[in-house]
Amino acid sequence: MCFALYSASLTMTKLYKPLLQKLGLTYPQYLVMLVMWEQDARSVSELGERLFLDSGTLTPLLKRLEAVELIARVRDTADERRVIVRLTPAGRKLQKQAQVIPKQVSCATECSLPELAALTRQLADLRAALFRSIGNAGKPAVPISSNFTNP
Amino acid sequence: MCFALYSASLTMTKLYKPLLQKLGLTYPQYLVMLVMWEQDARSVSELGERLFLDSGTLTPLLKRLEAVELIARVRDTADERRVIVRLTPAGRKLQKQAQVIPKQVSCATECSLPELAALTRQLADLRAALFRSIGNAGKPAVPISSNFTNP
DNA sequence: ATTAATTAAATTGTGTACAATTTAATCGTG
DNA sequence: CACGATTAAATTGTACACAATTTAATTAAT
Numbered sequence: 001m002c003f004a005l006y007s008a009s010l011t012m013t014k015l016y017k018p019l020l021q022k023l024g025l026t027y028p029q030y031l032v033m034l035v036m037w038e039q040d041a042r043s044v045s046e047l048g049e050r051l052f053l054d055s056g057t058l059t060p061l062l063k064r065l066e067a068v069e070l071i072a073r074v075r076d077t078a079d080e081r082r083v084i085v086r087l088t089p090a091g092r093k094l095q096k097q098a099q100v101i102p103k104q105v106s107c108a109t110e111c112s113l114p115e116l117a118a119l120t121r122q123l124a125d126l127r128a129a130l131f132r133s134i135g136n137a138g139k140p141a142v143p144i145s146s147n148f149t150n151p
Numbered sequence: 152m153c154f155a156l157y158s159a160s161l162t163m164t165k166l167y168k169p170l171l172q173k174l175g176l177t178y179p180q181y182l183v184m185l186v187m188w189e190q191d192a193r194s195v196s197e198l199g200e201r202l203f204l205d206s207g208t209l210t211p212l213l214k215r216l217e218a219v220e221l222i223a224r225v226r227d228t229a230d231e232r233r234v235i236v237r238l239t240p241a242g243r244k245l246q247k248q249a250q251v252i253p254k255q256v257s258c259a260t261e262c263s264l265p266e267l268a269a270l271t272r273q274l275a276d277l278r279a280a281l282f283r284s285i286g287n288a289g290k291p292a293v294p295i296s297s298n299f300t301n302p
Numbered sequence: 303a304t305t306a307a308t309t310a311a312a313t314t315g316t317g318t319a320c321a322a323t324t325t326a327a328t329c330g331t332g
Numbered sequence: 333c334a335c336g337a338t339t340a341a342a343t344t345g346t347a348c349a350c351a352a353t354t355t356a357a358t359t360a361a362t
Contacts, residue, residue, distance in 0.1 A: 001267045002163050002256060003182060004274035007203045009160035010319075011281045012153050017320090028348065031154060045310060052158045055311050057349050064347080081310040081357045105153060108284035109277060116152045119273060123155035126260060126270070130162045133259035161349075168350090179318060196340060206341050208319050215317080232327045232340040 194233045
């Protein structure tokens with residue numbers, strides 16, 4: 001299953017590549033733009049929470065989006081630790097060009113919309129389950145000295 | 152759906168990390184070892200066909216596995232273009248240590264085995280559909296001069 | 303009010319992915 | 333046999349991912 005997941009994900013990214021190239025975006029950059037179109041003016045950590053990515057991934061990605069003037073990055077004056085990301089006019093304008101992409105991708109999947117919705121929920125549930133497991137591994141719910149083991 | 156796929160895949164890799172660290176492997180390296188345990192003495196392109204990865208990804212990965220002496224890379228004497236990958240004794244020995252991993256991962260998914268099997272097939276089908284779509288875009292089935300268009 | 307702890311980004315270093323190109327070997331045709 | 337086409341790996345350059353660390357700003361506890 002893990003390999004099927006891994007290679008389906010890589011293949012999906014490959015499918016997006018030519019579609020997104022017309023917009024000058026990579027797939028992770030497109031995800032950031034989707035989240036920004038959903039709501040403007042977000043901090044880096046808010047983006048990270050939505051996308052499950054950390055600053056080590058986002059910071060260079062956001063710098064690239066800033067370099068092509070799709071977003072602007074400014075320190076939050078109220079809290080100088082935070083960096084607020086905003087869409088530029090070009091960034092907002094790009095949304096219209098991007099609107100055709102979901103249909104093209106959905107067509108390539110050869111799945112019906114209900115099938116896609118079901119698969120989406122399964123994958124989201126899976127991610128949540130894996131997160132719980134990782135969380136438990138990182139911070140065990142029970143001290144190491146416990147005598148209990150998983151059934 | 153695409154985002155669910157993308158983030159589930161990244162989370163899966165994160166789950167594997169601590170498990171594989173005990174074996175000194177990354178997830179893609181583990182995939183290569185799984186394929187090698189399945190059958191020894193494969194060329195780089197055979198590995199690439201199994202894993203849907205190209206030489207640009209595999210060559211440095213295989214060099215790292217060679218550096219830790221889990222595999223050996225030798226030119227095929229019958230065809231000097233090919234490089235044959237073989238397990239070392241240490242590489243074969245590692246299989247035993249790796250046997251516990253699938254159960255640990257399956258447990259973390261919180262899915263039954265039939266559920267996992269069903270999801271695996273869905274993801275494999277999805278990957279195949281995406282491949283078809285990419286293939287058609289990359290190498291059109293009909294010459295450029297054709298008058299035909301897709302329905 | 304200081305100082306210690308925490309938090310948010312950025313940085314560093316390692317390891318994929320992959321397009322595009324290069325190098326070298328083999329194959330196919332005349 | 334020759335030589336252009338093809339094939340297999342390797343190389344180059346760009347862009348993620350993420351653990352671990354660092355830097356700077358804020359909060360908390362005394």
